[in-house]
Structures are given as structure tokens and as C-alpha cells.
Amino acid sequence: MLVQKVNVVGFRNISTVAIETDKNVNVFFGENGSGKTSLLESLFFLSRAKSFRTNKRGGLINIEGDYLAVAVSLEQESKLHKLGLDLDKTGKSRLKLNGDILNRLSEGSRLFPVQLITPESFDVFFGSPKARRSFLDFGLFHVEHEYQNLWSNFQKAQKQINVLLRANKGNTKELLFWYRGLIEAAKKVEFYRQRFVTELLQVELTELVDTLSNDSRTSLLESLTLNYKTKVFDGEVESDNDILRQIEKDIRYKQVGFGPSKADLQFVQNGTDMTSMLSRGQSKMLFYLLEVAIVKLVKRVANKNMLLLVDDLPSEVDEVTRDTMLRLLMQSGAQIFVTGIERKIAKEFMKHTNSVNVFHVEHGTIKPENMEQLCP
Template identity: 35%
Template sequence: MSLLLLQAQQFRNFAELSLQPHPQFNLLVGENGSGKTSLLEAIYYLAHGRSFRTSRHQRLIQHDEPAFVLHAKVSSAEQVHSIGIQRERTADLQLRLNGSAQCRLADIAELLPVQLLTPDSFKLFFGGPKERRQFFDMGVFHVEQHFFAVWLQFSRVLKQRNALLKQSRQYNQQFEYWDAQFVQLAWQLQALRQHYISLLQNAFAALTDQDSLLSTVSLQLYAGWPEKLKTSAELQELLSQSFQQDLRLGFTQYGPQKADLRLRSAGHSVEEVLSRGQLKVLLFALKVAQNNLIAGSGLKQPILLIDDLASELDPGSTKKIFDFLTNINSQVFITAINADQVTPFIAADCRQVFHVEHGQITSTDR
């Protein structure tokens, strides 16, 4: 089990919250504005250090209160860990991991693999490459052990190169020095990402092999530079050749920071050939496949947060999605206005229903 206990103070409309979730499915039922999505937001904030609803942390703190506090007990690698986050109106952020303040957000995120599905998740298809990089890099972070360290090094080198573009007008020894490091780290990131996407394609295929439509979907990683480049030396040459254009743009136009995931079916982009309802089913399949891959790679049980599951789904699509969810190796939290939208698809002994109203949460039998 992943999340054993969730507690919140002065978070959104929850003055005090204490929740002991079911290890499999947790259904959060209540009217709009009752606090269902805020509960998902609290779990997401613990895992990512930010909200998926607002960039202004002050909106998360109850009126006239100085800060909000989130605390959880998490099971990972057969151990129980205590994690906590306090965010003040002044933006001061305090973290705790097993009682110690000597920790980073990445240390907490590593213990709590959390994915989110909301009506806005269609950005995975219709948004820019950043949306898709965030999707697959979350999985690479949890599956490929060395990814985060390499990514941190690359980010520092990229920042340095972009700063140089604003200071120097000539491609000189400084650029050669940083480009050599850039290329070395870029090639490492590409190898880690490509290996992960191959694993994700296999997990996706295992989940959808009985679906005549989704089984045709392929996942193709674009590295962030032309496919014709086959060696690191060719990438370094490209950086040199594109220097003048980089100067005009003010940033580095090639590299892993421009990577993308291309989702195709029968040779076309999926958004061109699938209906909105079919895209939502595909979205669920991708998230479930990623959670299964993370779970299968170690001793973590990921968490899937689903806000407003029934939105824009016909009965056939709803059944497909629950077929996927019954094969998920994750702890799942689902919001709904009515329990009857979800309970017929999940066995009673595999779920717990919680009623949310005016910032209060109670466990119910249905």
C-alpha cells in the first residue's frame, strides 16, 4: 500500500482533515464545491510540491491563517515513512521526511509516485511538448535510477549555455566547453528516456492487446534534435551550426529540453483519428500503463488521482476504463457527485466510499 494516512490543516476548505484510505479504490462523493478535488490536490501537493489548480499558494491557505500543513504516512520498499509539507503565506516552504528537515522535494516525490487525471488532462494530446515531457519524465524518474542526477546536471549546463547566448556574440572556447558537456549529458538522457519509452510501449500493449483500436497506437520518442543525427559528435556539430539562430532566439533550440512523445495510430497523430471519447479512454490507458510500469520496477505502489471520472464518457467507454482500472497495480482516488457512477464497477471489498461535505469527510458503506 502507498498512502496509509493523510492529514491536512488549514488547506482549502479543510480546517482539519484525517483520512485513512483503502489500499485499492477510494471514492470521494459530494456536491460540487464540497472539497473532493481539494483532497486530491492535497495528495498531489505532497508528491509534487505544487498545486494542479493554481500557481498562487496563498489560495490554498484558509482565510486569515498563516500557513497550511500536509502530513502523510507512506509505505515504500516495505517501510513506513512520515512526510510533511508546510507552506506559509510568505512562500516559505518547510519539508519533513521522517522527522528530518534535511530533505528535498525530490526525496519526497521518490516515495510517492502520483499521477493525475482531470478534464484538463487532454493537454497531453492538444498541448505542447512540455505536457508530454512531464508525463513520460515522471515515469523515467521513478523507473530509471540515474535519471534525476543526469537531468539536474543537464539543466545546469543548459542554463549556463543560455546565459552565454545573452553575453557573447561569437562561438568561442566557452561554448565549445559547455557544448561538450551538453552533448554528453543529452545523449545519456536520450538513452534513459528511450529505454523507458520502450518499456512503456510494452506495458501499454499488454493492457490494450484486446482493444482493436488502442492496440494500434504506438509511442515514438522525439529526442529534441533531427532523427538523422546518429552520434554525439553530429549533435555537437549541430549546436555549432545553429549558434547564430540560437543567438537571435535567445535560447538553445535543440536538445533534450525539446523532447516530445508522438502518439500515432495507423500512421496518423491520435488526435486526428480518434474521437474525444476515444482519446479519454487512451488517456486512461496511458496513465494506467505508466503506473503498472512504475509498480513493476520496484517496491513502490503508485497513486492515481481521478477527478470527475464520468465526464464526457458514454457507457461503453466507462466500461473500458474500469476494465483498465481493474488491472491497475495502484491505489486509486476517484471523485464523483454520485456513488452510483462508480460503485457498480468496483467490488465492495476493493473500495471505500467517503462522503465529502463543507470540508468534512466521513466514511460510508456505499
């Protein structure tokens, strides 16, 4: 169990909500525009300090209010915590843990790991190398304590170099100094990513695929392997001339042309990258497998409870595929918040667990449903 209570004030069309979510599965149903997705968005905002729907944080505040606040009571590492985040119209925000203001967002994110599945997730993930890199970095952030600092060091060096390249400033000697540090930082990041993919994620994914039934929906996934494709210097840089050649290239394009920010996660079968060749149904199934694999990894390696947000459980898939997705979600061991138009989602989950809460969402108001009446 992770989240026990949720309190939301002034988030989009939600004025005030206070609910107990002390079950493994929490189902929120209601018409489109009722506020279901806004609730999931508020929890994502608490974990990441950003929305998954917009880059403009000010638009998250209810038009009739001056601020928003999201808070949860949660259990992590066998301890109870209260985590909250607010935001006012000036853009000022505060993150508080057990009454104390936190100076770093990462302190809250480590305590409240959240992953998200939306109808758009599949297209974004398989269409964007950046989304696939972010997926890997999320897992590494929670299972490798050193990774955040290593990634931050690389980003700082890359940002400084890009400023020099775009402004056409900085002599060769200065750029050479920055590139030496950038290459070393890139190698460390790539080492952790490569090890994460081959030694952790691939193993977890293979074990999950083995639990699936062998049919047309999953047979291709059984033979897929993960490949971390990198664009970084191979081996040791023998001389400054190797670096200078790279600098000449980057000057032409006015940005760093190698490193972790150019890497990608591929899905390979017999040496062929299948990333863009999977059917839509296969892509969705693979995405669910990857999300569940990450959740299981964080639980097994870091011993952390996780929250999995599922906005609009796929309705266009056939009954067998939908049931397989439900079983995968339950295998994750995560607490699940799931939305849908109909309350029957709760009955589907009840086939796999008795730990289900149901809430009706209407005009930004969220009310618990009586489970005995729903599932007599």
C-alpha cells in the first residue's frame, strides 16, 4: 500500500476533494470532462512538479481560485508520511514533507514514485527517443543512488558547451576543456544505462513475457530483446585530436552531437529494430510489459511502493487482451489508480483482487461508491 488519503484543492475543475484511497486498486468513473484525468494529473504533479498535459503550470489552477494544493498520506519504507505541494498564481510553489519544507524536488519524488499510462502514452513512447530515454532515467533514478548526480553533471556540461557553440564564442582551448569533462560524464551515465537495460530491465521483461499466453498478440514479444543504442565515444579517447574533430562537427550544428541525450532504446528481433514495425496492439502490450517491469524493478531493488496511474483503460482492444493487461497491472504489485467512463472496470478488477475502491466523478466532485451494491 502507498497512498491512503488524497486531498486536492483548486486543481483544474476540482474545487475540493478529500478521499480515502486505501485499497490496491482505486477506480474513478464518470463522463468525459468530469475531472477523472484531473485527479490523476494532480497526483502526477505532486510527484514530478509538472503536468503530463501541459507545460504551463499556471493553467492548472482553478479559474475561480488563486492557488492549488495537492497532498497525500502515504506509506513508504514502513513509515507513514504526509507529502504536499502547492502553487499560487505568481508561480511560487512549496513542497512539504511531514510539515517541513523541502528544498529539492527529488526528495519528494524519491518518496512518491509515480508512473503513468494514458491513451497517448503508446504513441509518444514508440515515436520519441526522448520518451524512451526518460523511461530509463526514471528507473535509474530510483534504483541507482549515484545516477541523479551523474546525469546532472552531464547536463550542466552539455548546457555550457551548447551556449558556447550557439553564441559562436569560446576558443578551441576552452571548448577542449569542457569536452574532456563532458566525455567522462557521458561515459558514466552510459555505463549505468547500459547495465540497467541488460542486467535488470531485460531480465524482468523476459520473466513477464513468459507469463503471457502464446497467441498472435504476444508471440512476437517473446523473441524481442532490448538494445541500448548509444552515441558516445567508444573506448578511450587517444588524443585531443579525436575530441577536436568532434568539436568541428558540433560547431557546424551548434550543439553537442553525441552523448546520453542522443541515445535510444530499441526493440530488436534477429538483429532488426522492430520499434516502428510493431502493430498497435503489440505496441500497447509491450508498453504495459515495460511499465510493469519498471514497477517490479523499483520494488525489488529499492524496496519502494509505487503508484501506477492508468487514464482510460483501453476499451478498443478485445476482451482477452484487456484481461491480459489487467493481469499484468496486478502483477506489478503497485497501487493502481484507474479511470474510465463506466463502473464495470471495478468488476473486471474484482476478478483479480478484493482490494478495490470505486469513486464516481462528476463536475469535479468525487464520491465513493458502495462496493456491496456494485458487486453484490
